[in-house]
Amino acid sequence: MDGYRNPGVYFEIPVTDMERAVRFYSQTFNFSFEREEFDGNQMAYFPFQEMLPGITGALAKGEIYKPTQVGILIYFHVENVIDTIEKALALGGKELYPATFHTDLGFAVAEIEDLEGNRIGLHQKL
16 A cells, blocks of 8 residues: 555545536535536536645436435535535535534534535534
8 A cells, every 4th residue: 555645536426416516516615617427427526736635526426326414424625614504504505513613623524415415524724
């Protein structure tokens, strides 16, 4: 195993309505997407810059993709957890875990449900 890499490299968030999902993520997080069909699935790729830390992924629609609140939980970096929750709620999302500030550890977290039914984590550095 390469000891110089973090283990995560890419993620896919299942969606059933690509237009609705792109609109939600664009308006909640200010993301822009590149779209294509890949192996018979609709993909909307999150932004990625090679030199920045972190990983990227896609919204994915296809027969094998089923939105869920159970299983893997992806956290998105946000500038302000509370503002992001408010944006998500205004668009029809739900708050699943309220903003919790861990000032001793230097971060805050929260969880929302997107319009597809996925649990999404929010992470803010303090």
